[in-house]
Every structure is written in C-alpha cells, then in structure tokens.
Amino acid sequence: MNSKTGTLTAAVRSRAELQQQVRAWRQAGETIGFVPTMGALHGGHLSLVKTAATRATKVVASIFVNPTQFAPGEDFDTYPRDESADRAKLDSVGCDLVYLPAVEEMYPDGTRTNVRVEQMSDLLDGIYRPHFFYGVATVVARLFLHVQPDVAVFGEKDYQQLQIIRRMVRDLGFPIEILGGRTTRDPDGLAQSSRNLYLTSEERRAAGALQAALHRASVRLSLGAKPAEVLSEARDLIMASGFREMNYVSLVDPDTLEDLPDAPLPDGTVARLLGAAWLGKTRLIDNISVTR
Numbered sequence: 378m379n380s381k382t383g384t385l386t387a388a389v390r391s392r393a394e395l396q397q398q399v400r401a402w403r404q405a406g407e408t409i410g411f412v413p414t415m416g417a418l419h420g421g422h423l424s425l426v427k428t429a430a431t432r433a434t435k436v437v438a439s440i441f442v443n444p445t446q447f448a449p450g451e452d453f454d455t456y457p458r459d460e461s462a463d464r465a466k467l468d469s470v471g472c473d474l475v476y477l478p479a480v481e482e483m484y485p486d487g488t489r490t491n492v493r494v495e496q497m498s499d500l501l502d503g504i505y506r507p508h509f510f511y512g513v514a515t516v517v518a519r520l521f522l523h524v525q526p527d528v529a530v531f532g533e534k535d536y537q538q539l540q541i542i543r544r545m546v547r548d549l550g551f552p553i554e555i556l557g558g559r560t561t562r563d564p565d566g567l568a569q570s571s572r573n574l575y576l577t578s579e580e581r582r583a584a585g586a587l588q589a590a591l592h593r594a595s596v597r598l599s600l601g602a603k604p605a606e607v608l609s610e611a612r613d614l615i616m617a618s619g620f621r622e623m624n625y626v627s628l629v630d631p632d633t634l635e636d637l638p639d640a641p642l643p644d645g646t647v648a649r650l651l652g653a654a655w656l657g658k659t660r661l662i663d664n665i666s667v668t669r
C-alpha cells in the first residue's frame with residue numbers, strides 16, 4: 378500500500394500512458410522527480426525515491442533491465458527480476474508511478490541511435506566494460522524523453538555513471554536537474570547493490586573489505602600521503618581479504634574522472650577514490666570522496 382496515498386502505486390507499461398499521467402500532473406501544477414532503476418530494488422533505491430520526493434511533488438520510478446548495457450556473456454539473462462516485490466517496495470516509500478516498459482517500448486525501432494559520452498565512458502569501469510556507459514547514456518536519454526522529469530536522482534554508489542549522466546545532460550541541454558543520492562550501506566560498510574544477491578555467505582563476509590580499504594586510503598590521502606603507495610596498499614588489502622581479481626583502485630578528479638598525479642593532494646583539493654574488484658563471480662564497485 379502506498380504510504381502517501383493509501384492506494385497501490387500505479388504502474389504503466391507504455392510511453393503513451395506514462396505521458397498522459399505526467400501531462401495531467403503538470404496541468405495540476407505538480408513537479409516530477411524520476412528514479413531510473415533496473416529493479417531488484419534495495420534500500421539504496423528506496424532512499425533515492427525518498428530524495429526525489431524532497432525535490433518534486435510526484436515521483437516516477439522506472440524498472441527496465443536495459444539490454445544495451447550488458448555485453449554478451451554478462452548477466453542480462455540472470456539479472457534478478459521480481460516485479461511484484463519491487464512494486465511493493467516502491468509502494469512502501471510513497472512512489473507515485475512505476476514505469477515498466479518492455480524492450481520494444483524503449484527501443485521500438487532497434488538501437489541504431491546511441492548516446493556516447495566520449496572519454497569519461499572509456500576510463501575506470503569503461504576499460505573493463507567498454508560497452509557499458511554507452512548503453513547507460515542511451516537508455517537514460519530515452520527514459521528522460523519518455524518521463525520528462527524536472528529532477529532525476531542517481532546513486533553515488535555508481536559514481537562514474539552519475540558523472541557521465543551529468544555531462545550528458547549538460548552537453549545535450551536536457552532541462553533536468555541531476556541529483557546524486559548518498560550510498561546506502563550495510564553495517565559492515567558494503568554498499569547496497571542488486572548484485573550483492575549473487576554473493577555466497579563466505580563472500581558476503583569478505584565483501585566489506587572493499588569499502589574498508591577505500592576508507593583507509595581516503596583518510597591517508599586526506600592527511601597528505603602520496604597516492605601511489607596508498608593505492609597500492611588498498612589493492613593489497615582488498616586482495617588479502619579474499620577477492621579474486623583486482624580491476625582498479627584509482628584516485629581521480631571528481632568531475633572529469635581523470636587520474637590525479639602521484640603527489641600529495643594540495644590543500645583544499647576534493648578528489649574521488651574509486652575501486653572495482655571481483656569477489657567470486659561478482660564484480661563489486663565502490664567509491665569515496667577524499668578531501669585534503
């Protein structure tokens with residue numbers, strides 16, 4: 378039951394129905410907040426919905442497992458899908474409308490037109506998942522055109538994605554404010570993520586090491602340690618905790634995502650530390666702000 382209205386959150390599957398509702402709301406003077414998701418919702422998503430509700434009078438969430446952001450061999454087919462559980466969770470935080478488009482609704486005439494945020498999409502995660510951010514930018518641009526929100530909220534947990542969407546919105550002039558939502562964490566620091574469902578209980582016990590290592594590195598960097606040795610220690614700590622393969626731990630400019638030089642951060646610098654590593658069959662990512 379929707380905590381705000383006492384009724385079930387309405388759901389629509391077509392762009393036409395969605396736009397009819399959004400138009401009616403606009404005529405009534407409402408503003409629209411939007412939270413795009415791929416479902417398998419957890420506390421992090423629900424906190425994004427709550428953030429959207431602080432900045433708009435109506436909140437639309439979408440659930441769409443976007444095929445264009447998965448490479449062959451990735452987990453598109455097995456990605457967790459549970460529409461009724463997701464809808465119950467959205468009800469519980471007062472989401473006003475759920476958009477559940479099918480692939481044909483999002484890509485009615487195939488996937489020939491794509492959005493590429495050059496350079497930023499090829500760094501960090503883009504090195505390991507070269508297709509990924511092109512698929513994300515493309516689907517988010519399409520979702521923005523379907524929903525036409527005033528404000529959209531993306532989790533800081535996917536920091537590179539958040540910055541790429543900000544850049545896309547700026548470059549293409551979407552009249553949408555982009556907000557970053559704080560990462561929701563389990564008590565051991567593990568960032569909540571739909572893919573945490575893949576972890577075995579032994580892996581789950583080790584998973585908090587990623588955030589612990591980034592946190593320790595962030596403290597050392599903020600005290601003026603040299604990045605190369607701090608990042609190397611963080612990688613070693615993560616691997617010593619049972620992770621199987623390191624992708625990266627990198628210290629970057631928080632806007633451009635480009636690597637920072639190997640020198641103590643000058644006073645007043647704000648940087649971002651990001652990490653990605655495989656724990657068994659699950660690839661975990663996380664990040665933390667660093668302020669000198």
Ligand code: PAF
Pocket residue numbers: 413414415441443446513516517535538
């Ligand atoms: O972060 C996600 O869940 C997805 O990348 C998004 C933004 C919904 C696009 O498919």
